[in-house]
Amino acid sequence: MSSPPILGGASLFTGFTRLCKGLAVVLVAAHIVVQIFPSAVNYLALIPARTIPFAWNLLTAGYIEQSIYGVVASTLCLLIMGKLLEPVWGSKEFLKFIFIVNFLISVCVFITAISLYYITRQENYLYMPISGFQGILAGFLVGTKQIIPDQELSLLRLKAKWFPSLMLLIAIVISFFTAESAKYLPTIIFGTYMSWIYLRYFHRKPETKLRGDPSDDFAFSSFFPDFLRPVIDPIASIFHRMLCGRFETSIEAHGYTLGGAPLPGSDPIEASRRRERGARALEERLAAERLATARSAEELKKDASENV
DSSP: OOOOBOOOTTTTTSOOOHHHHHHHHHHHHHHHHHHHOGGGHHHHSBOGGGTTTOTTHHHHGGGOOOSHHHHHHHHHHHHHHHHHHHHHHOHHHHHHHHHHHHHHHHHHHHHHHHHHHHHHOOTHHHHOOBOOSHHHHHHHHHHHHHHOTTOBOTTTOOBGGGHHHHHHHHHHHHHTTOTTHHHHHHHHHHHHHHHHHIIIIIOBOTTTOOBOOOOGGGSGGGGSOGGGHHHHHHHHHHHHHHHHHHHHHHHHHHTSEETTEEOTTOSHHHHHHHHHHHHHHHHHHHHHHHHHHHHHHHHHHHHHHHHO
16 A cells, blocks of 8 residues: 655645755855856866865855756755655754765766766866756655655655656756756766765664664665666675675674674664654654644634634
């Protein structure tokens, strides 16, 4: 039986967290700055040829939206998805996720651009200003997939576990029809992958103080349809051993196991319980918001009738 939708039209634009509002102000303020001072893009956006010595653009590029459409879309998505994720992760971990994943995205994009330049000898890869919050938004979709994979959003009637894959597919398809794809496609791809690596192996869970999510439901192959998983799993296991083998050994020695037995919160069953608690907490939060909205509407009707 599928889970009920968790977001209705009335509650979609209410209940934003204070932290997300503050981050939204940062996005809007950064956009205003680059509109008033266009030359600021040369110092704040990621321009691979200028990253050395302007290394800070690895940190600032993700918060710079150069178009009004980008800043509006990023701000709305931040507020909406933030109120789903922050109550489950906690404000500290939510902010840490944004900071770390944003930095990793910029590093990966920088390395990719430099590599493409040496392969193609096209200087546009060195001097193209790359910026935007879309990589973090892709990461938010991965977080949504982790905590409420079987929930549906009422607007789309699509399970949350397919949101990251759908966004990637749409971005790749659009890239065939636009010349600006190099500015956003690598950011979205690396945003999805880096956020998965962070949540899979490094994210600290507030309720257990342990790190990562080793459950099969959050494996890399879960981003693909079932019929592709027998092909994806062997390939993913190779990269898993290459990239995370040492970290996994450390986990087994210090975090997830003790005397051969898994600690609470580390096994797939406990991971499933965490997702259930997260989904339940979100549903209770949104139900309270809907109740508050209904009460406000009743009070308005009562005041209107008294005035008449």
